[in-house]
Amino acid sequence: MFFSRRPPSPTELSDAELLTRYRQQGAVADLGVLYERHMSAVFAICRRYLRPDEDAQDAVMQLFEKLLDTLRRHEVDNFPAWLHATARNHCLMLLRSRQRAGPESGPILVQFPDAAGVESAGSAHLGEDAEEQELxxxxxxxxxxxxxxxxxxxxxxxxxxxxxxxxxxxxxxxxxxxxxxxxxxxxxxxxxxxxxxxxxxxxxxxxxxxxxxxxxx
The missing domain is CATH 1.10.10.10 (Winged helix-like DNA-binding domain superfamily/Winged helix DNA-binding domain)
Known part of the structure; x- marks a missing residue:
């Protein structure tokens, strides 16, 4: 008698395994479990750039929707570092949109590579830097x-x-x-x-x- 082996549940898989299975099968549940593991860190990043907290929460959900497509098409080696950089970039683009919208959008406090940091930012490809100065x-x-x-x-x-x-x-x-x-x-x-x-x-x-x-x- 042969017994079919059930596929492992998302919670049983590592980040890398979830990424691989999501790219192969496209199950949103896999990505949901993976994203939930890192959601508190993503929210903390968004809160550094966006106020009030409701805006940061919206950004967290927008980012998940963006990942649904991005992670089907791209391989990621270090998911936590990649996700942190992606969340940071997403917030920067939102802030740039507000900047173009005019002063009624409210004050902006962001982090961005200045001239002195252009080369280092390029090599790190916008990785997190604990000593990065606020602009x-x-x-x-x-x-x-x-x-x-x-x-x-x-x-x-x-x-x-x-x-x-x-x-x-x-x-x-x-x-x-x-x-x-x-x-x-x-x-x-x-x-x-x-x-x-x-x-x-x-x-x-x-x-x-x-x-x-x-x-x-």
Whole structure:
């Protein structure tokens, strides 16, 4: 007599096993169990960027819906690190949308790689950095201004790479550029950003130095 072996339940599988089975079979229950394991960390990341908490909760659910498609098409080696970076990118894109919507959207406090961190951010591909400094709305606007001054092709490649965490191949598919040209646009764009910030006036104190000076008075 032969007995059919039941498939293991999602809770019995590791993160890597759940990812593999989800890519093969597409069972939302598998992804749901996997996401629930890391949901508290994702919510904590979203709360760093979004207020009130209801906005952070909405972002958590939006991110899950995004993963339904993304994880069917892409292999992920280190899921926790990848998920943290993806959650962070999602929040940054939401904040950029608010920035474009105008001041009525409320103040923005975000983290974003400045000129000094462009190369390190690229190599880490927006991984979490515990020592990363917070940037105020004014510095975000400065970066937006710098990006706006770039040629459209460079600006688009930088946004896709840093904010949407897309690889060269995907950027090439979305933009129609050859992979080598994508790499060139990224390198030239990063150099232009660095030159922009290196040449920016230093007479105006940064938000952090300004607050420190006020505190010393």
């Amino acid at each position: 105020t709305e004014a510095r975000l606007q400065a970066l937006e201004h710098a990006l706006a001054g770039l040629p459209p092709a460079q600006r688009r490649c930088l946004e896709l790479f840093y904010l949407e965490k897309k690889c060269y191949r995907t950027i090439a598919q979305e933009t129609g550029f050859a992979p080598g040209l994508v790499k060139s646009h990224l390198q030239n764009g990063k150099r232009s950003l660095k030159r922009y910030f290196d040449s920016a006036p230093t007479s105006s104190p940064s938000p952090s130095s300004s607050s420190n000076a006020n505190a010393a008075r």
